Amino acid sequence: GAVVSQHPSWVICKSGTSVKIECRSLDFQATTMFWYRQFPKQSLMLMATSNEGSKATYEQGVEKDKFLINHASLTLSTLTVTSAHPEDSSFYICSAEDRRFGETQYFGPGTRLLVL
Amino acid sequence: DAKTTQPTSMDCAEGRAANLPCNHSTISGNEYVYWYRQIHSQGPQYIIHGLKNNETNEMASLIITEDRKSSTLILPHATLRDTAVYYCIVRGFSGGYNKLIFGAGTRLAVHP
Numbered sequence: 001g002a003v004v005s006q007h008p009s010w011v012i013c014k015s016g017t018s019v020k021i022e023c024r025s026l027d028f029q030a031t032t033m034f035w036y037r038q039f040p041k042q043s044l045m046l047m048a049t050s051n052e053g054s055k056a057t058y059e060q061g062v063e064k065d066k067f068l069i070n071h072a073s074l075t076l077s078t079l080t081v082t083s084a085h086p087e088d089s090s091f092y093i094c095s096a097e098d099r100r101f102g103e104t105q106y107f108g109p110g111t112r113l114l115v116l
Numbered sequence: 117d118a119k120t121t122q123p124t125s126m127d128c129a130e131g132r133a134a135n136l137p138c139n140h141s142t143i144s145g146n147e148y149v150y151w152y153r154q155i156h157s158q159g160p161q162y163i164i165h166g167l168k169n170n171e172t173n174e175m176a177s178l179i180i181t182e183d184r185k186s187s188t189l190i191l192p193h194a195t196l197r198d199t200a201v202y203y204c205i206v207r208g209f210s211g212g213y214n215k216l217i218f219g220a221g222t223r224l225a226v227h228p
Binding site for chain 1: 148150152154157158159160161162165203211212213214215216217218219220221
């Protein structure tokens with residue numbers, strides 16, 4: 001089946017620093033990847049759609065300069081949380097679209113970010 | 117994007133079938149119904165999807181009504197490991213992409 005990994009699985013950082021999260025499709029190529037955020041006891045919220053070789057498309061209310069997305073290859077997308085603040089602490093999850101299976105999205109295990 | 121309505125929570129005895137309903141009355145003709153589940157502190161796991169016909173795989177069965185306004189996910193023999201939040205999503209096409217918009221889902225508790 002389609003496998004998506006994320007790194008790191010958790011990260012603690014100081015306020016004001018930037019954090020990069022990687023999302024990789026391990027056994028398939030993904031032209032399109034997605035980034036979600038999930039706060040405790042809430043559902044997943046789509047942040048942006050990442051397309052290989054082009055700029056990401058952000059959902060309404062998501063600051064593109066705050067959450068930098070780079071989809072440099074067909075197997076890697078990165079999310080950088082710039083100048084992180086405590087309110088950015090959340091569970092960040094990526095997914096990758098596998099066109100072998102009807103464009104079904106497969107999700108990574110998530111990255112838990114804690115900003116102190 | 118078509119919205120879905122699911123019960124907030126359900127219980128099921130271990131070994132019995134778990135039937136999770138979902139209403140999607142505003143679904144369009146070319147929109148798929150997807151089911152995912154999320155076990156605590158993990159990324160969502162794909163279960164199954166369908167358009168019109170009933171579908172079955174090694175995890176579950178998906179029954180879609182003829183008018184496509186509702187569907188039911190069936191876990192034939194629930195185990196304790198099936199305890200999770202189950203999301204029914206109508207996959208919409210917006211801005212050139214297939215998007216999944218997650219609702220609150222159904223919290224399924226499987227008990228001994």
